Amino acid sequence: MKTAASLPELNACLEVVTAALGDPNRALLRRVFFIAEDKSKYVSVGFYPARGYQPLSEFGGAKKLPLFLNAQHLQTQAENITALWDALSTNEHFSKKDGDFKMNTPGCYRLACVYLDKHYLSYTYEELHNLAYVMYMIQNQMTYYIAAMTDVMAYIDAAHDSVTFVEPPSTANKSINYYQLFEEIKSVLTV
Numbered sequence: 001m002k003t004a005a006s007l008p009e010l011n012a013c014l015e016v017v018t019a020a021l022g023d024p025n026r027a028l029l030r031r032v033f034f035i036a037e038d039k040s041k042y043v044s045v046g047f048y049p050a051r052g053y054q055p056l057s058e059f060g061g062a063k064k065l066p067l068f069l070n071a072q073h074l075q076t077q078a079e080n081i082t083a084l085w086d087a088l089s090t091n092e093h094f095s096k097k098d099g100d101f102k103m104n105t106p107g108c109y110r111l112a113c114v115y116l117d118k119h120y121l122s123y124t125y126e127e128l129h130n131l132a133y134v135m136y137m138i139q140n141q142m143t144y145y146i147a148a149m150t151d152v153m154a155y156i157d158a159a160h161d162s163v164t165f166v167e168p169p170s171t172a173n174k175s176i177n178y179y180q181l182f183e184e185i186k187s188v189l190t191v
Helices: 007-020 071-089 125-159 178-190
Strands: 028-034 041-048 054-061 064-069 095-098 101-104 112-116 119-123
Touching (some): 064 071, 064 112, 064 119, 071 112, 071 125
Antiparallel strands (some): 028 041, 095 101
């Protein structure tokens, strides 16, 4: 029976998986929420191997680079999304900044913009309404993933060399689908 991974073993595992997975947009256990009627804009929450297995929320749209928000930026967005939506509906100015993250209504274009560094996504009134509606679920998913991060990393260390499913320890976080995680680990390492 294998014991919990020590930090050097875990780091070696992460380097192997990250090297096999060059795409920084690839995520494990991704949960996707569409916020545009035509599914051209989405939000997803997942573990990003190329980004140190950090749980991030990815906001993306057609032909736009996605914005990867950490838990702090997601919290700022959740706390201010209703005010942003209200300002957009009344065509008023709104602006909120948190480090390199910013949300605003730029003038009278009837759009709301969310920026991270120099990249941005714009949202219509309806898209922002849909985003506000699913924000609670996105925050919940992020909370679950943050709580499970240590167990997920330990499971990856235990399962990355196995060809058959590895049972997680009985103390492992129950909010993670370890069968799905195992299959995704295998697909990452065989790419």
